[in-house]
Amino acid sequence: MDLVAYTRAAPHRGETVSGREFRTVPGGKGTNQAIAAARAGGAVAMIGAVGDDDLGPRLxxxxxGAGVDTAALRTVHGPSGIAHIVVDDDGGNSIVVVPGANGTVTGLAPGDEERIAxxxxxxxxxxxxxxxxLAGARAARARGVRTVLTPAPAQPLPDELLALTDLLVPNEHEAAALTGHHVPRRAAVAFLDLVPEVVITLGEAGSLYAARGVEPFTVPALPVRAVDTTAAGDTFVGALSVAAGEGRPMADAMAWAAAAAAHAVQRPGASSSMPTREEIDTLHTTTQLQDAR
Structure with a gap:
């Protein structure tokens, strides 16, 4: 659950500031990507856990409510995962995640391998x-299922996980932390020694695609005024996965996902900000027509 405080500027260490609004919004990167993909038209099942606290049923x-199959969502004793989020007037955010029930998911439960397959x-x-x-990635690879990894929160990645990843989707900060290269194109090229495909999200600068044997290219973001950038990356990944699963060329899939993210940043909240397929299609088509003029 995202516990979101909106304020003019985030506090510095030791500082107290006044906020103008507080919201509790279902979130978490897994939930966000699941809801984004479902609203974008995908058929989605969620593997994970919530606690037996008051937040679990809400999550x-x-x-x-978004159409996600929760049969594999476990309920465990203890608190659900939470994220404390501060959002400033420029739409930027800082986040502290407390795993809670997420920390109990150390392997697959009966039936999970079949869902992945x-x-x-x-x-x-x-x-x-x-x-x-890793358990999920191994099951996917064994069954020939495409794996998409968002390496966040950023941390060292085991060689095995990278070897089991088909598409890596870090943001530019995660890419720099993982490769040591602060120029996204250099980071992307470095990733190709480890994974076959990478999309680095660049915020207002769009997204960068690189694959083995393919010249890297960038797809621009849509120019909109951001209200809250929380879950913009998750919205992008969910929509991108749906578009790629439908067989769209990667450049078009990325542009479609950019339209989804543009919708999301114009609304407050994480999962509550994510657009429907109709909204994505409308903005994507409008943008294409404007670019053609």
């Missing part, structure tokens, strides 16, 4: 223990 209901793609993030992420 489950948010997923189900039936999918076109497995979307993974790093808010679960690494053992759980």
């Amino acid at each position: 489950r209901a948010a997923l189900e 039936a999918a076109d793609a497995l979307l993974m993030q790093l808010e679960l223990p690494m053992e759980g992420v």
Whole structure:
């Protein structure tokens, strides 16, 4: 659950500032990507855990309300995961994640391998223990299912996980932390020694694609005024995975995902800000027509 405080500027260490609004919004990178993909038209099942506290039923209901299958979402004793988020007037954010129930997902439960095997793609993030992420990646690779990894929160990645990843989608800060290269194109090229494809999200500068044997290219972001950038990257990944699963060329899939992210940053909240497929299609088509003029 995202506990979101909106304020003019985020406090510095030791400083107290006044906020203008507070919201609780279902979030977490896994939930965000699941809801984004479902609203973008994907058929989505969620593997994870919530606690038996007051937040657990709300998180489950948010997923189900977006059309996500929660049969594999476990309920465990203890608190659900939470994120303390401060959003400033420029739409920027700072986040502290407390894993809670997420920390119990150290492997797959009965039926999870079959769910993964039936999918076109497995979307993974790093808010679960690494053992759980690796278990999912191994199951996907064994069944020939495409794996998409968002390496966030940024941390050293095991060689095995990288070897099991088909598409890596870091943001520019995560890419720099993982490769030591602060120029995104250099970071992308470095990643290709480890994974076959990478998309680095660049915020207002769009996104950068690189693959082995392909000249890297950038797809621009849409020029909009950001209200809250929380979950913009997750919205992008969810929409990108749906578009790629439909067989769209990567450049078009990235542009479609950029339209989804542009919608999301114009609204407050994480999962509550994510657009429907119709909204994405409309903005994407409008942008293409404007570019053609």
